Amino acid sequence: MSEFLRQYLTVAIFGGAAILMVALMLGVGRLVRPTRPQGQKYLNYECGVDPVGSGWSQSHVRYYIFALLFVMFDVEAVFIFPWAVRLDAMAVFGLVEMTIFIVVLALGLLYAWRKGVLRWI
Amino acid sequence: MGDPLYAHGIDLAVVLITILKVILTFLFLLLGVLLYIWWERKFISDLQNRIGPDRAGPHGILQSLADGIKVFFKEDLAPTEADRRVYRLAPYLAAVPAFSAFAIIPIGDKISIAGHQTYLQLADPPIGILFLLAMSSIAVYGVFLAGWSSGSKYPLLGSVRASAQMISYEAAMSLAVATAVLATGSLSTRAIFVHQSVWNWNLWQLGVVPFGIYMVAATAEVNRPPFDLVEAEQELVGGYMTEYAGVRFALYYLAEFMNTITVSAVAVTLFLGGPSGPHINFLPALWPVVWFFLKLFAFVSFYVWLRATLPRLRYDQLMDLGWKRLIPLALYWLLLIAALRVGDDAHWPWGVNHGALNAITVVAAAAGAGVVFFGGLGAAIRVGAKRVEEETARAGGVRA
Numbered sequence: 001m002s003e004f005l006r007q008y009l010t011v012a013i014f015g016g017a018a019i020l021m022v023a024l025m026l027g028v029g030r031l032v033r034p035t036r037p038q039g040q041k042y043l044n045y046e047c048g049v050d051p052v053g054s055g056w057s058q059s060h061v062r063y064y065i066f067a068l069l070f071v072m073f074d075v076e077a078v079f080i081f082p083w084a085v086r087l088d089a090m091a092v093f094g095l096v097e098m099t100i101f102i103v104v105l106a107l108g109l110l111y112a113w114r115k116g117v118l119r120w121i
Numbered sequence: 122m123g124d125p126l127y128a129h130g131i132d133l134a135v136v137l138i139t140i141l142k143v144i145l146t147f148l149f150l151l152l153g154v155l156l157y158i159w160w161e162r163k164f165i166s167d168l169q170n171r172i173g174p175d176r177a178g179p180h181g182i183l184q185s186l187a188d189g190i191k192v193f194f195k196e197d198l199a200p201t202e203a204d205r206r207v208y209r210l211a212p213y214l215a216a217v218p219a220f221s222a223f224a225i226i227p228i229g230d231k232i233s234i235a236g237h238q239t240y241l242q243l244a245d246p247p248i249g250i251l252f253l254l255a256m257s258s259i260a261v262y263g264v265f266l267a268g269w270s271s272g273s274k275y276p277l278l279g280s281v282r283a284s285a286q287m288i289s290y291e292a293a294m295s296l297a298v299a300t301a302v303l304a305t306g307s308l309s310t311r312a313i314f315v316h317q318s319v320w321n322w323n324l325w326q327l328g329v330v331p332f333g334i335y336m337v338a339a340t341a342e343v344n345r346p347p348f349d350l351v352e353a354e355q356e357l358v359g360g361y362m363t364e365y366a367g368v369r370f371a372l373y374y375l376a377e378f379m380n381t382i383t384v385s386a387v388a389v390t391l392f393l394g395g396p397s398g399p400h401i402n403f404l405p406a407l408w409p410v411v412w413f414f415l416k417l418f419a420f421v422s423f424y425v426w427l428r429a430t431l432p433r434l435r436y437d438q439l440m441d442l443g444w445k446r447l448i449p450l451a452l453y454w455l456l457l458i459a460a461l462r463v464g465d466d467a468h469w470p471w472g473v474n475h476g477a478l479n480a481i482t483v484v485a486a487a488a489g490a491g492v493v494f495f496g497g498l499g500a501a502i503r504v505g506a507k508r509v510e511e512e513t514a515r516a517g518g519v520r521a
Contacts, residue, residue, distance in 0.1 A: 006127035010244035011224050011252070014143050018220035021147065022213055022372060029193050029368035042201045044273040047358050055202050055273040059281045066285045066440070073292035073448065077299065080455070081251060084303040087459060088466055095456075095463045102452050109448065110498070114505045118444050120437035 065117055069109075076105055123247070123309075125231070126239040134235050141234075146243050150223055154378045158185040161425045168429040195367040202272030203364065211270060212365070212372040215263025219376040219383070222256040225249050225310045226386045229396050229410040241396075241410065242311060249309040250302065253387060254295055257342060260380065261287045264351070267373070268361035279360035282436070283351040287342055289443040294338035296451035300331040300458050301391040314395030324392040327458055328487060332392040334451050339384040341443070343377065345424050347431035350439060385420035389413065453494050457487055 044051045079101065087094050112118060126135055159174065159182055166173025174181030199208055229241030246252060261284050268280020301323050302308055305316040317323055324332050341348035352360030362373045389395055398412030434442070 003123065003127055004247070006131065007123045007244060007246045009127070010124075010139055010142070011221070011246060013139060014146065014224045014243055015217065015221045017143050017147065018217045019213065021220065022216045025193075025372065026212075026368055029197065032193055033367060034194070034196055036196065041196075041198050044200045044202050044271070045358075045364055046273050046275055051202075051273065055271070055277065057274050057277060059278065063281045063285045066289060066444075069444070070288040070292055074288075074295075077254075077292070077295045080296070080299045081302065081308065084299050084455075084459075085306055085308060087303060087462060088306055091463050091467060095459050098459065099456055102456060106449065106452060109444075110501060113445065114502070118440065120440045 062120065069112060069117070072105070072108065076101075124240050124242070124245045126237055134237055138234055138237060138239060142239070142243055146223060147220070150220060150379055150382070153382055154375055155185045155189065156182075157378055157382060157421055158188075160422070161428075164422060164425045165429050168426070189371065192368060192371040197367040197369065200272060200364050204270040204272060207266050207270035208364075209369075211263055211267040212369045213263075214266060215260060215376040216372045216379075218256040218259040218263070219379040222253050222383045223379070223386065225252055226383070226390060227311050227314050227395050228413050230406060232406050240311065245309055245311045247309055249307075249311075250298055250313070250387075250391075251308055253383075254291070254298065257287075257291065257294075257380075260376070261291075263376070264361050267365065271361075271364035273364050275358045276361050276363045279351055279357045279363070282357075283344065283361055286344070286348065286350065286439060286443075289440060290338040290341035290348075290447070293334055293443060293447035293451050294342055296448065296455055297331045297335040297338060298391065300327055300451070300455050303455065303458055303462065310390050310395075314390050314397065317394040317397060319394070319397055319399060322392060322394045327392075328454075330450065330454050330487070331458075332388070334447050334454070335388060335392065337442070338447060339388065340424070340427065341439070343380040343384055345381060346428040347433050348439060349433060350436055353433060381424055382417070382421060385417055385424070388420055389416040449495075449498065453491070454487070457490060461486060 044055055046055075080098070083090075083094060083098055090097070126138060162184070163173045163181065174184035177183040177187045199205060224243040225246070227240065227242040227245070231238055231240055233239070264287065265280045265284040268276040268278075268283070271277070301313060304323055304327055305313045307313065307316075313323075317326075344351045351357075352362075357363075362370055365373060393416050395416075396409035396413040398408060401408050
């Protein structure tokens with residue numbers, strides 16, 4: 001195993017330990033807690049009143065639009081981080097390049113803004 | 122580069138030290154959460170002129186331990202409407218990333234145990250800060266799937282709200298983090314902390330604004346007040362975890378507090394110089410840890426203060442703040458710092474001290490360029506709005 005990979009070893013061990021930890025807590029809970037089944041206990045709580053209709057309601061499409069916008073900015077972050085690490089090597093070229101990229105992106109955001117996508121009613 | 126512990130292969134001692142570090146980190150996180158919950162309740166009681174928990178242990182310090190034990194003895198109720206597999210998976214997806222994210226935080230300097238040198242930091246992978254962003258993205262699944270799998274109305278509403286809020290502010294947060302990366306030229310959290318010296322923090326060097334953006338975005342990211350719309354009791358009962366009971370409910374609570382501690386620790390690392398502080402000759406390995414915890418404590422207390430002071434935002438205000446203020450500002454500041462850095466290296470004649478981005482230059486450059494940038498943005502929006510009005514008038518008052 002190379003030194004590069006060994007740095008991740010601890011992260012992997014820690015992640016595994018975290019999963020074990022959660023499983024352990026749930027396991028201990030299972031051992032010590034009481035179980036006294038009763039029909040009404042397994043109804044949805046919701047707001048304390050007996051639920052009416054199905055819980056699988058539709059939600060506003062606006063949430064979905066924001067998720068799409070987020071994808072745009074997350075992909076942008078994919079480009080920005082390597083650029084930020086190597087900026088001193090690319091100097092002026094890198095700066096101009098990223099400025100153009102961000103301006104194009106900002107135009108996209110501006111367009112969405114003008115179209116009223118960002119307005120939450 | 123990287124933890125010197127792994128530089129010369131792996132033997133038994135290395136494995137034991139790794140296990141010791143893992144156990145210590147777990148202990149720290151769990152104890153930290155217990156004490157933080159107590160401190161939050163006690164501090165907010167003081168701010169609201171009441172006493173708070175005072176029964177379990179001196180000053181009620183064992184209160185959260187007592188609550189934690191109680192929760193293990195509660196019956197586990199899963200509603201029959203729930204999608205059982207996802208319902209059981211979701212707490213893992215919330216708690217495991219919350220634990221893991223802390224792995225990359227540097228707590229202190231190099232120490233040596235049994236002839237091996239190691240950092241007081243669980244792991245220092247080259248991707249460092251990206252790991253944190255990845256973990257906070259996975260945490261969104263924990264929240265979303267919890268609400269979705271409950272098969273109940275309010276949890277579902279709470280979870281779509283939560284995920285829209287978390288991803289919106291994640292965009293702004295990663296841009297603020299990128300600004301700090303830009304100053305260092307490395308993603309490793311240790312390199313970022315070493316780059317800052319005793320008082321010469323990124324906070325000043327980057328001109329305070331990225332720090333502000335990070336703080337606002339991180340508060341929203343972990344659903345702390347004033348951004349706790351996710352669990353607005355008056356509207357959504359308990360939010361995405363309404364249908365959870367017993368240990369599973371406690372896991373969400375645990376994850377939330379661990380996330381608060383982690384984002385505070387990241388703020389300390391990125392902007393406040395991490396464990397760096399005045400050098401003291403007496404026990405030199407101890408003091409960085411002390412500085413780190415003092416800074417961390419200031420941050421977690423700040424969150425309690427925010428909770429006691431600010432009313433909750435409305436959802437449209439929240440979205441406006443994220444998309445219309447923070448993201449444009451973060452993009453703009455990123456380019457500004459990049460320009461200052463490139464100009465610094467190329468000796469452009471605007472009088473930046475070589476090798477340092479100092480606050481005065483940053484603020485001066487920002488004021489000038491900001492007026493142009495936001496003025497242009499505002500003008501564009503006004504022109505656009507006017508045109509829409511004209512078109513509406515032409516169409517006989519009917520808006521397209």
